[in-house]
Amino acid sequence: MDFQSARRVVLQLLGTTAPADVPALLNWMRTTRDFDEFTHDNNDIMLKNIADDLRKCLPVEAVLCSEHLALQEIRQQPEPTVHVDAFLYDEDFIDTLCEEGKMSRNYCTVCGSHRTAPLGFISHSFSLTELKFIYHHVLPDLSGKVLVDVGSRLGTVLYGGYLYSSAVQLCGVELNGQFCQLQEMIIKKYQFGDRIKVLHADICTQSSLLQTADVIVMNNVFEYFLTEAQQASAWNYIIHNVRKQGSLLVTVPSLQESLMGLQINVQLSSWVEEIPLSLDVYSQRDIDQEALQQIHLYKVL
Ligand SMILES: C[S@@+](CC[C@H](N)C(=O)[O-])C[C@H]1O[C@@H](n2cnc3c(N)ncnc32)[C@H](O)[C@@H]1O
Numbered sequence: 001m002d003f004q005s006a007r008r009v010v011l012q013l014l015g016t017t018a019p020a021d022v023p024a025l026l027n028w029m030r031t032t033r034d035f036d037e038f039t040h041d042n043n044d045i046m047l048k049n050i051a052d053d054l055r056k057c058l059p060v061e062a063v064l065c066s067e068h069l070a071l072q073e074i075r076q077q078p079e080p081t082v083h084v085d086a087f088l089y090d091e092d093f094i095d096t097l098c099e100e101g102k103m104s105r106n107y108c109t110v111c112g113s114h115r116t117a118p119l120g121f122i123s124h125s126f127s128l129t130e131l132k133f134i135y136h137h138v139l140p141d142l143s144g145k146v147l148v149d150v151g152s153r154l155g156t157v158l159y160g161g162y163l164y165s166s167a168v169q170l171c172g173v174e175l176n177g178q179f180c181q182l183q184e185m186i187i188k189k190y191q192f193g194d195r196i197k198v199l200h201a202d203i204c205t206q207s208s209l210l211q212t213a214d215v216i217v218m219n220n221v222f223e224y225f226l227t228e229a230q231q232a233s234a235w236n237y238i239i240h241n242v243r244k245q246g247s248l249l250v251t252v253p254s255l256q257e258s259l260m261g262l263q264i265n266v267q268l269s270s271w272v273e274e275i276p277l278s279l280d281v282y283s284q285r286d287i288d289q290e291a292l293q294q295i296h297l298y299k300v301l
Helices: 003-016 019-031 036-057 068-075 091-099 128-138 156-164 177-189 207-212 228-241 255-259 289-293
Strands: 081-083 106-108 116-118 120-122 146-150 169-174 196-200 215-219 248-252 272-275 296-300
Touching: 003 019, 036 128, 036 156, 036 177, 068 081, 128 156, 128 289, 146 156, 146 207, 156 169, 156 177, 156 196, 169 177, 177 196, 207 228, 248 255
Parallel strands: 081 120, 146 169, 146 215, 169 196, 215 248
Antiparallel strands: 106 116, 248 296, 272 296
16 A cells, blocks of 8 residues: 555544544554554664764774773783674674675684684674664653763764654763764764754763763773773762662663772662563574673662
């Protein structure tokens, strides 16, 4: 059925609905999430277009020369590791790059020989699958809510939130000015400015934002970018300011893992309660469950 015929059928249906029920039906059509499955495809395509745009502005490894600590951390991993941004490069894309000789999944264990071992991959962004999991299955309806992404980098959490949630405001805070410029470019091109805002700032200067946010996302935010002393100080700042009762924290990895070995003066159990997540929705599908298992949800007490 083409658009004009489908439109006629919808109008006919409204015409045959009991008049007293029309307002309820129209309200349901305006607010329901039952149509999500029909609109998600468009949103996925839009996110893939954004990834295309960003890839053109970044080197393949998507780490900037100014990110000294992040580059050093990658070099210091126990096994040879490369940064492959999961938002920019999905599995199929990596396969294509490997076939073209532009990327490799393996490294040579003995220089000059054919003996190879798998390279470790690190991503500094959520993949499309992780974003959809977070907005469709981890978080509740975000109508009227304010979400803050601590360390927004390429802006993936913000664009995902714009397309997959009803959050009224999505605010990214990013330390690196070049990444803020990239986010501004995308926000302008895709006209996301009515709900997305990016601040070029250290999160440790944003107490009121943290105090008022309803959802705070923290994806490996400090681990690769700050020294241990700086990480401890940043986490103490977060713990001190994220106090709004009932607000939600989405973290990768778990808070226990992020705080392990750092000088933190708080008992987690007196600050937050973990909300268990179910991966059942994905059990039948060909999806990287390991990445999803790293996502944790907490409610502030
Ligand atoms: C792993 S990336 C997360 C990217 C993004 N949130 C996502 O999930 O796709 C972490 C980002 O946090 C930024 N960052 C680290 N410390 C920060 C701080 N104190 N304030 C603001 N941003 C910070 C880094 O520059 C980096 O771009």
